[in-house]
Amino acid sequence: MASKTSRDVLSRGLGVLRQAIREQPRIFAVAVVGSVLFGGMIIVSARVVGTVVGEVALPAISRREVGTGTLALAAAALFGISVLRVAGIIGRRLGAGYMQYRLQASYRRRVTRRYLELPLSWHHRNSTGTLLSNANSDVEAAWYPIAPLPFAVGTLVMLVGAIVSLFATDWALALVGLAVFPALFALNVVYSRRMAPRQARAQRLRAEVSGIAHESFDGALVVKTMGREAQETARFAGRAGELRDSLIAVGRLRGVFDPLLETLPSIGTLAVLVVGAFRLRQGAISVTELVSVAFLFTVLAFPVRAIGWVLAELPRSVAGWDRVRRVLDATGEMPYGERVLDPASGLGPATLAFSDVHFSYPPAEAHQPGAQVLGEVGFTVPAGRTVALVGPTGAGKSTIASLAIRLVDPDSGTVTLDGVDVRELTAASLAGTVALVAQVPFVFDDTVRANISLDRAGVDDEAVWAALRLAEADGFVAALPDGLDTMVGERGTSLSGGQRQRLTLARALAGRPRLLVLDDATSAVDPRVEAAILAGLRSSTAEPGVPAASILVVAYRRATIALADEVIYVEQGRVVARGTHSELLATVPGYVDLVTAYEQAEVDRAQESPYGDEVAPLPSSLEIEVDR
Structure with a gap:
């Protein structure tokens, strides 16, 4: 099964990216235009640098004098290219960031809306930790490759331009480029296939760790009163250790492949210098062309890594996307009708x-x-x-x-x-x-007023007090330090069991059911x-x-x-x-x-009971099984 996942992770990951582009085409276009502008300026800057070295620097060294006009023109060209590159970077980064965070926000809303649509029976089968992970880390993982995606697309355009430029310069140097670039792609494909099962397991373990932590925190009173601290610590530590080992496995794989991905462009630059020096001695190319090609390979190392970043994050993206789709595609929807009571x-x-x-x-x-x-x-x-x-x-x-x-x-x-x-x-x-x-x-960790009104239209302070009086809760609320503005703490920890019950009854009554x-x-x-x-x-x-x-x-x-x-x-x-x-x-x-x-x-x-007019309250942290 893991082997099958490794084989199709690339195609499935590209499918996730296609979905992102279909949902945010305009923002993606802005980011890609910025990236293409940046890539185009890299190719142009290689030509300009080669020209400055071959046509300005070397003649100036030979004559031992520099023409002011020529130097000013070279400086202006380099400055103009730098300005355009900065504009491209700004457009690319703003577009990519806006696209990524917009998708994450959109899918968090979709997941939480789906939670509300699904019946209670579906929620019984899924732990709170898993649901939190779906709406948070899984959504983030699904769209994580969006950040480098426009850069990678612009890099592809830039590579095509670079190869054309290489062939226009010299066929031997172009063959070096054709050898380096496919090797980079092949290495990235192998990397993504090996990474896929590791990232999927890491995402699953994140959800399990989140679930155990939620249970332990929510049931803190049970853990403390039953003396289960050591057992809960061991249970959490065991799963956290598995997550640690899984992330270490991911890191080890990165540690092997990242240096290789960084080294290949440098090897390409060295190969260009060796072959270029031989071709220069033969008179097939000029110093300007050799410097341009060498500089091009030098500056290409970083942009080409953008492709590696996208491919490296695809396994994690696929794992997150699968977990998000499991929620969005879940069956058992409870659609509402269109009738309204008289x-x-x-x-x-x-x-x-x-x-x-x-x-x-x-x-x-x-x-x-x-x-x-x-x-x-x-x-x-x-x-x-x-x-x-x-x-x-x-x-x-x-x-x-x-x-x-x-x-x-x-x-x-x-x-x-x-x-x-x-x-x-x-x-x-x-x-x-x-x-x-x-x-x-x-009870929410908020004021008494907010707990009862829930920001519902028409539920003003007068309605809140009316509901409190009917729930026999107005007396203790009036005695609180800040009245309706009193913060009741997480799950109403500052209130007794009977007070919490009367507060939630007042909340229901405030809606005039x-x-x-x-x-x-x-x-x-x-x-x-x-x-x-x-x-x-x-x-x-x-x-x-x-x-x-x-x-x-x-x-x-x-x-x-x-x-x-x-x-x-x-x-x-x-x-x-x-x-x-x-x-x-x-x-x-x-x-x-x-x-x-x-x-x-x-x-x-x-x-x-030591509570006087109330029976002993049930601890809010206890998990009480639904009476079916």
């Missing part, structure tokens, strides 16, 4: 309905069948009502919550809002109607505070400016469940029973056992 109902609660919903998470491997999580799920959350979703771990409660807000789509069946299939709604209509508050709250999905979102809040929150959410007069909403709550506590108008009891992905809390207690033994167990666990936690 604006007339925008101030009232929405009705959510599940009808014969089946869902399976995709398998980890393509040849394996997916595990069914939900089957024949059907229930309704009537407008303005609160429905509690209760079931043992793994029953599918969080999957139902994800389907309700369309993080995933069902395999069959429908999920509707006010009678409209959620797959037919626009993204804006869906986001403006439904809000999810997850069990594990995520008509359906609120709470996935055990008040688990770290005192039951009395939770009761006040739920009562306020159900009342249209609880907080002016925040309309009442229908509520689907994944519940564990008896106190929470008892507040619901209806309880949906699920087991093994199916709706087993529904009714009021009292009805299920009287008719469903499994429900009684589960609620009793939850209640006892809650009492035990409350007795052990």
Whole structure:
């Protein structure tokens, strides 16, 4: 496989470069014009230098005097050539840099947009470190050869001009050039083929190292409390060592080939001097022509390296491009529709309905069948009502919550809002109607105001305070040192678990949703505070400016469940029973056992909690498995 990759890396790398040129043709043209101007001036400068040496310097040495006019003309010619070369360098570098960074920015946006389009199930199969690497180092690697590309194209034009100039000067010197230039190309091809598998492995290891680092940092509390520092250090060191060895292998190959690529033009210059001296003795060429050709070979050494730079970076570019395309070509897109819910109902609660919903998470491997999580799920959350979703771990409660807000789509069946299939709604209509508050709250490293408003239109300070009051969070926010302007730290580290949960609830409420999905979102809040929150959410007069909403709550506590108008009891992905809390207690033994167990666990936690009006918060760094 590595051999095959080595054979086709050149053609595939050139394909990546063609893609870049197709996307940025005008900028590339500007850069190439600058490069061609620079290359043309090199050839012209070789002729001018040869002429100055042969026609000005040698006669002046023979006569022991220098004509002022001749000297001024030679100086003016060299100065003019230098100015044009500088202009070419500026055009080439500005164009190449602008093209490279524009492509990188464009593809970073494409990759991140694709992340948003892909379903949650796709993200479950890809680590955060890999996704970060795709959007950063892989995009950079894919377009890294763009920087020297215009220079290399201009160099090719310059080489053609140089060979024509050599043949116009002397056929023997031209043969020396024809021997050196193909040797350079051949050496670069061999180099790129050997480099391809090494660069591909290095890119893969970069992503793995990034993934391990992200896991270690994000799970720092688990690592510290479980005494796993040494093991995590060893795990990271092992993969980092592999990356180090891979990069050393890349460096060793560069160490072998770079001196050869640097030496060939110098050997060509030496060969030109030897052959040129022989031809000069024969009278076939003049001193002016010999100096011009020797100078040409001398100054060609650096531009010819530009071709080597492009070819040397092609393996890395192909590796990065393949990883970027894996994201852009990923299947499982969740396209939105074009329907918008009736604006007339925008101030009232929405009705959510599940009808014969089946869902399976995709398998980890393509040849394996997916595990069914939900089957024949059907229930309704009537407008303005609160429905509690209760079931043992793994029953599918969080999957139902994800389907309700369309993080995933069902395999069959429908999920509707006010009678409209959620797959037919626009993204804006869906986001403006439904809000999810997850069990594990995520708080940005920003101010309280920014965390709640999220720069949404219409969410001013008045709306922020209204949402905070409804979430029973206005008291502790007002007591913070800077109020709404208080920085809460990364993941809200300056707040307790209950405070973080209430803050994320206020964030959802600030958007005035008509359906609120709470996935055990008040688990770290005192039951009395939770009761006040739920009562306020159900009342249209609880907080002016925040309309009442229908509520689907994944519940564990008896106190929470008892507040619901209806309880949906699920087991093994199916709706087993529904009714009021009292009805299920009287008719469903499994429900009684589960609620009793939850209640006892809650009492035990409350007795052990040192947090007063809140139960012990879950550490934000803990990775909690999604309850499927």
